[in-house]
Amino acid sequence: MLNFLKVHAVKKKLEEVEAYLDKVLDFDHPEMRAYALRTLHAGGKRVRPSLTILTASMFKNEDNIVPLAAAMELLHMASLIHDDVVDEADTRRGQATINVLKNNRYAIHVGDYILAEAIDIISKQPNADRLLAIMGDLSAEMSLGEVEQLRSTYDVHQTVADYNYRIDRKTALLMATSCQAAAVASGASEDEINRFYQIGYNLGMDFQIKDDLLDMTIDSEKLGKPAGSDLARGIMTLPTILVLEKSFAERDELINLIENRFPKGQADVDRAIAIVLAQNGISDAEVYAEQYLKQAEADIAALPDYPMKKVLLEGVDYLRERTF
Numbered sequence: 194m195l196n197f198l199k200v201h202a203v204k205k206k207l208e209e210v211e212a213y214l215d216k217v218l219d220f221d222h223p224e225m226r227a228y229a230l231r232t233l234h235a236g237g238k239r240v241r242p243s244l245t246i247l248t249a250s251m252f253k254n255e256d257n258i259v260p261l262a263a264a265m266e267l268l269h270m271a272s273l274i275h276d277d278v279v280d281e282a283d284t285r286r287g288q289a290t291i292n293v294l295k296n297n298r299y300a301i302h303v304g305d306y307i308l309a310e311a312i313d314i315i316s317k318q319p320n321a322d323r324l325l326a327i328m329g330d331l332s333a334e335m336s337l338g339e340v341e342q343l344r345s346t347y348d349v350h351q352t353v354a355d356y357n358y359r360i361d362r363k364t365a366l367l368m369a370t371s372c373q374a375a376a377v378a379s380g381a382s383e384d385e386i387n388r389f390y391q392i393g394y395n396l397g398m399d400f401q402i403k404d405d406l407l408d409m410t411i412d413s414e415k416l417g418k419p420a421g422s423d424l425a426r427g428i429m430t431l432p433t434i435l436v437l438e439k440s441f442a443e444r445d446e447l448i449n450l451i452e453n454r455f456p457k458g459q460a461d462v463d464r465a466i467a468i469v470l471a472q473n474g475i476s477d478a479e480v481y482a483e484q485y486l487k488q489a490e491a492d493i494a495a496l497p498d499y500p501m502k503k504v505l506l507e508g509v510d511y512l513r514e515r516t517f
Contacts, residue, residue, distance in 0.1 A: 203243065203501070203504065206258070206259060206262070207242065207243060209259045210239070210246070210259055210263050211239075213260065214233055214263050214267070215230070217267070217310055218230050218233055218307070220306070225302075225303060228291050228295070228299075228303050229270075229303060231288075232270055232273070232285075232291070232303075232307075233270065235286040235287075237286065240400065241265040241371040242371070243262075244368060244371040244375070244393055245258060245371045245372070245374065245375040246259075246375075247501050247504060247505055248371075248372045248375035248379070248393075249261075249375040249376075249379050250499070250500065250501040251389075251496070252376070252379035252380070252385075254380075258378065258379075260318065261314070261318050262375075263314065264311040264312075264318075265311075265367070265370070267308070267310055267311035267314070268311045268328070268331075268367065270307050271304045271305070271308035271311065272304075274290075274291060274300055274301075274303055274304035275300075275301065275339075277291070278297045278300050279343065280426060291303055311328075315374075320377050327370060327373065327377070328370070328374075331366055331367065334361075334362045335363070335366065335367070338358070338359050338362025338363045339362075341355075341362075342359050342428060345359070345429065346428060346429075347427035347429075347452060347454060348427075349429070349437055351429045352434065353431070353435070353481075355434075356430065357398075360398065360402070360405075361394075363401060364397050364400060364401035364404075365394050365395075365401065366394070366397070367397065368393045368394065368397030368400065369390045369391070369394035370390075372390055373390040373393065375389070376389045376390075388492060388496070391488075392489050392492045392493055395485040396486075396489050396508070396509070398482075398485040399482045399483075399512055400512065402431055402478060402482040402485070403512065403515055405423065405430035405431055406475055406478055406479065407516075408420070408422060408424075409421055409424070409430075409466050409469065409470070409474075409475065410470075411516075420462075420463075421462040421466045424451075424462055424465060424466065425459070427454065429451075431474075431478040432475050432478045433451075433474060435477045436468070436473075436477075443468045447468045447469070450464060450465045483513070486509055486512060486513055
């Protein structure tokens with residue numbers, strides 16, 4: 194749970210979301226139930242339901258928002274399970290993935306089942322027709338992001354625009370939708386709905402950039418997966434893209450390591466990361482991330498003095514200082 198959300202009102206709602214998720218994932222099928230609950234209890238920051246709760250609180254609708262907040266976390270869970278299959282990931286949050294414990298087909302079905310539960314919950318919320326249309330658009334865009342990520346692996350000619358296209362669909366849209374859906378369900382005006390969508394979007398862009406920085410800088414035990422795992426799989430993130438725009442002595446070496454798919458394994462990945470760090474890839478990417486936070490901060494500051502406005506602003510500060 195995020196530190197800035199440990200205020201009583203929000204913490205209580207998140208606890209209700211957690212209990213709701215436990216109940217929803219208590220499937221009749223014992224093995225399906227076990228894998229779904231295992232994924233839930235592996236952890237996670239619960240950022241998406243937190244944003245849903247905070248947005249609803251701005252319209253004094255937090256008492257009715259728990260199912261929708263839970264649905265947003267279920268959408269996230271389903272996407273992670275599917276991502277692990279596509280990425281052939283062995284671990285997630287420090288534990289073996291479903292595709293490793295069972296197989297890819299089984300993992301896909303678990304993800305699909307969780308996704309279906311999320312849609313069922315959303316279909317029962319206020320303004321359900323609009324919410325379902327929003328979720329349909331979201332699912333399509335997230336799929337496009339995954340396809341683009343697959344298409345572009347080990348491509349050293351990617352631009353910042355290419356990267357933004359992917360992380361927009363990988364992370365930012367779901368966080369934007371977590372805010373947007375809460376505003377829609379709360380009967381907000383179109384201006385308010387759009388404002389909260391933009392807040393979630395900018396927070397989401399920063400969140401993914403920071404995740405990509407952590408992939409290169411945090412120790413593997415804390416991260417729950419090998420350091421540099423994105424780069425090892427040919428996923429070009431912002432620090433590497435920015436460094437490759439420069440001219441420097443080791444540029445050809447870095448390109449060769451990536452295009453040859455790190456023939457010496459982790460040793461080559463570590464060498465590539467060392468080059469990126471030496472060329473200030475992390476600090477350059479942090480500048481980009483800060484631009485999104487400043488825009489989110491400005492949009493939040495422009496909101497009326499809702500009770501939870503201060504908490505949202507504290508959330509921006511949390512993301513700015515985030516180290517995990």
